[in-house]
Amino acid sequence: MLNTLNPCRLFITGASRSGTTTLGRAIANQWAVPHADADDYFWQPTSPPYREKRTPPERISLMREVFLPRSAWVLSAWAQGYDDPDFAGRNLRRHEQWLSTLPCPVLRIDSSRPVDDLVHAIT
Numbered sequence: 492m493l494n495t496l497n498p499c500r501l502f503i504t505g506a507s508r509s510g511t512t513t514l515g516r517a518i519a520n521q522w523a524v525p526h527a528d529a530d531d532y533f534w535q536p537t538s539p540p541y542r543e544k545r546t547p548p549e550r551i552s553l554m555r556e557v558f559l560p561r562s563a564w565v566l567s568a569w570a571q572g573y574d575d576p577d578f579a580g581r582n583l584r585r586h587e588q589w590l591s592t593l594p595c596p597v598l599r600i601d602s603s604r605p606v607d608d609l610v611h612a613i614t
Contacts, residue, residue, distance in 0.1 A: 496613055498522040498563035499562075499563055500561075500562070500564055501518060502568065503515050504568045506569060506574050509569060511568060512528055514567070514602070514606055514610070515528070516567075518614060519565040522614065526565045527564070527567075528569075529566060532553050532554050568581065
């Protein structure tokens with residue numbers, strides 16, 4: 492069992508269809524804090540979606556407006572090709588390298604477990 496967290500700034504990463512959005516929403520609901528997906532900031536709102544990327548300065552500006560003023564939130568991120576170390580976009584290898592540089596706790600969970608179990612273990 493993981494150490495439980497108080498509401499905080501939580502970033503959830505994982506592969507496509509691994510349940511990052513579902514888990515993120517469930518934790519945000521439990522904590523009564525905002526939840527967002529990284530794609531909301533990465534992509535321009537288009538129909539159909541996921542056609543036009545925002546520029547890096549646009550992404551950073553939007554995220555600063557939403558996240559910096561808050562002491563607690565949940566942001567989830569999934570990526571197609573996440574488990575492929577040669578994938579040019581967000582992938583597990585790049586995230587592992589980045590996570591190893593962070594001064595904050597990093598939790599590793601088994602997403603095959605039921606969402607309610609994961610929420611209970613985290614919150």
